[in-house]
Amino acid sequence: MLLSRLQRASRSALRTYATVAEASGVKVAGFEGGSPPATTSITVVVKGGARYESKPGVAHVLKNFAFKSTAGGSALKTARETELYGGVLSSALSREHLYLTAQFLRGDEAHFLELLASVLSSTHYYPHEYAELVLPSIESETLASLASPSTLALDLAHSIAFRRGLGNSLYASPHSPVSAADVKAYAQQAYAKSNIAVLGGGISTDNLAKAVQSAFGGSSSGGSSLSGSTSTYYGGEQRVPLDVHATPGAQPTLIIAFGSAGEAKPELKVLPHLLGGQSSIKWTPGTSPLALIADKVPGSSIKATLYPYSDASLLAVQISAPTSEAVGTLAKEAVQAIKAAGSAKAEEVKKAIAQAKFAEATKFEYSDLFLQTAGPALFSGSIPAPDSSFASLDKVTASALTKSATELFKAKPTVVAVGDLGVLPYADELGF
Amino acid sequence: MAVGGALGYSLAPILKSRYAGIAKLLKPVANLYASAAGWRKMGLKYDDLIPEESDEVQRALSRLSPRESYDRVFRHRIAFQQSILHKPLPKDQWLPVSEDKRYLTQLIKNVEAEVKEREEWDSLIVERKKGH
Numbered sequence: 001m002l003l004s005r006l007q008r009a010s011r012s013a014l015r016t017y018a019t020v021a022e023a024s025g026v027k028v029a030g031f032e033g034g035s036p037p038a039t040t041s042i043t044v045v046v047k048g049g050a051r052y053e054s055k056p057g058v059a060h061v062l063k064n065f066a067f068k069s070t071a072g073g074s075a076l077k078t079a080r081e082t083e084l085y086g087g088v089l090s091s092a093l094s095r096e097h098l099y100l101t102a103q104f105l106r107g108d109e110a111h112f113l114e115l116l117a118s119v120l121s122s123t124h125y126y127p128h129e130y131a132e133l134v135l136p137s138i139e140s141e142t143l144a145s146l147a148s149p150s151t152l153a154l155d156l157a158h159s160i161a162f163r164r165g166l167g168n169s170l171y172a173s174p175h176s177p178v179s180a181a182d183v184k185a186y187a188q189q190a191y192a193k194s195n196i197a198v199l200g201g202g203i204s205t206d207n208l209a210k211a212v213q214s215a216f217g218g219s220s221s222g223g224s225s226l227s228g229s230t231s232t233y234y235g236g237e238q239r240v241p242l243d244v245h246a247t248p249g250a251q252p253t254l255i256i257a258f259g260s261a262g263e264a265k266p267e268l269k270v271l272p273h274l275l276g277g278q279s280s281i282k283w284t285p286g287t288s289p290l291a292l293i294a295d296k297v298p299g300s301s302i303k304a305t306l307y308p309y310s311d312a313s314l315l316a317v318q319i320s321a322p323t324s325e326a327v328g329t330l331a332k333e334a335v336q337a338i339k340a341a342g343s344a345k346a347e348e349v350k351k352a353i354a355q356a357k358f359a360e361a362t363k364f365e366y367s368d369l370f371l372q373t374a375g376p377a378l379f380s381g382s383i384p385a386p387d388s389s390f391a392s393l394d395k396v397t398a399s400a401l402t403k404s405a406t407e408l409f410k411a412k413p414t415v416v417a418v419g420d421l422g423v424l425p426y427a428d429e430l431g432f
Numbered sequence: 433m434a435v436g437g438a439l440g441y442s443l444a445p446i447l448k449s450r451y452a453g454i455a456k457l458l459k460p461v462a463n464l465y466a467s468a469a470g471w472r473k474m475g476l477k478y479d480d481l482i483p484e485e486s487d488e489v490q491r492a493l494s495r496l497s498p499r500e501s502y503d504r505v506f507r508h509r510i511a512f513q514q515s516i517l518h519k520p521l522p523k524d525q526w527l528p529v530s531e532d533k534r535y536l537t538q539l540i541k542n543v544e545a546e547v548k549e550r551e552e553w554d555s556l557i558v559e560r561k562k563g564h
Contacts, residue, residue, distance in 0.1 A: 074546065080553045128495040 030200035030208040045375035046098040048190030050168040052226035058173025066091040071122035096168040098119040112217035125184040141219040149253040168304030226231040232311035233259035252419025264308040267404035274352035277303035289337040324420035342405035473520035476512040479536035492539035
């Protein structure tokens with residue numbers, strides 16, 4: 001009996017969620033749900049996020065330059081043809097990756113893969129297109145990020161925590177202009193074949209590999225890929241004045257973050273669930289410490305989130321409240337709760353592990369989380385099943401959690417305050 | 433909109449492509465005409481004379497590089513001044529034939545092609561493929 005259990009364990013450890021094939025030098029994986037879905041989505045995952053950029057903001061510009069005129073036709077042609085096919089084209093940028101996605105009706109993969117291939121290999125990067133089509137969208141995205149306290153605070157928290165590399169802002173800034181030639185040079189490096197992978201949803205790996213082979217076959221741009229420096233955690237403080245009345249819905253925000261180098265350990269994955277913040281049940285704050293604190297001020301929210309990256313991770317506790325005074329008092333209480341997380345009881349740890357497992361298991365069910373999880377995994381050659389981390393999560397004990405929590409909180413915290421600076425507390429007033 | 437687009441009609445492309453011999457014969461006459469017309473004596477390039485009061489040309493002008501745009505305005509100012517004085521520039525300041533390049537024509541053609549493409553897509557009739 002013991003033997004059979006062992007075998008089962010080893011099989012589940014080996015099992016991967018989707019097979020990864022290689023087509024014309026590009027790693028390819030397709031996910032097919034149980035019943036054949038009506039749509040297919042294909043995403044080109046490019047290892048060329050903000051982290052690798054050669055000039056501040058160039059990755060953001062490259063993201064918005066996607067689907068502009070190529071050797072295959074103008075931006076207008078791309079847009080109109082996509083409308084006729086009933087597809088959706090989108091591009092997204094994260095700190096480590098750039099995602100170019102096409103969603104379309106099943107059966108149109110040949111057309112859309114050709115389109116994606118031409119975007120990668122033959123976008124013209126015309127200066128006039130940059131000025132007329134790309135720059136306005138970049139400008140509005142940057143302004144929107146500056147007007148949203150939570151986006152701004154998170155971006156600043158990363159730059160304070162990691163400085164360069166992972167600390168690079170996701171948004172281009174007017175202070176460091178990027179030219180069309182800069183984007184072209186960056187694209188040539190970022191879109192090298194060794195730097196991209198293709199992820200499909202609603203299509204089998206075999207079919208996707210065949211389609212990729214025929215679409216990407218011609219372009220054999222080996223090229224040198226981008227390389228970033230390894231991340232180091234620094235920590236520090238940043239305070240930004242913001243007139244929260246100027247933007248409706250904007251709340252003063254304070255972020256307390258702790259970073260650590262290396263890939264996120266299972267203890268670190270459990271920690272945000274131990275701190276909690278957001279209730280999983282309706283009409284009650286739940287029992288997590290941060291949620292109980294947030295419940296004291298109506299309209300406020302506190303949430304702990306782990307931002308995992310390939311060689312570092314950031315645990316951020318974000319506090320927002322209707323007034324800066326409330327943010328200040330909540331932040332002081334939140335710091336006490338964070339400190340107490342190291343000495344959590346065994347049953348609390350158990351609860352947090354269960355929630356962490358649920359979060360891991362549902363990762364593949366939301367398209368954005370799916371991209372963030374499966375995309376990077378594709379480069380390593382295998383995509384693990386959503387339940388593959390369960391075994392390591394189960395092994396997390398209260399003492400191991402205490403150890404990694406004290407280690408994490410020993411380093412200098414990253415504190416970003418956005419709001420009324422006359423009221424918001426400084427980092428050393430929070431009581432670390 | 434001007435007849436024949438912002439650039440107007442020209443027989444030159446037809447002559448060049450179909451009747452290369454005649455085009456070659458007419459070339460010295462054309463050169464003579466160009467210097468007699470006198471824009472080079474005012475320090476202007478031929479493309480400075482294209483009427484800019486149309487959306488297409490305005491868009492093409494916005495696509496000039498900052499340097500080209502500055503030089504264009506500079507040439508215009510000199511030409512205006514000479515026009516006020518009712519005399520051409522001193523001969524050593526005339527625009528050399530080698531510098532009389534069509535820096536704007538291609539941009540206008542690109543803009544016109546874009547407008548035409550948009551019109552085509554706007555009036556597109558979609559037909560179902562056979563067998564679908």
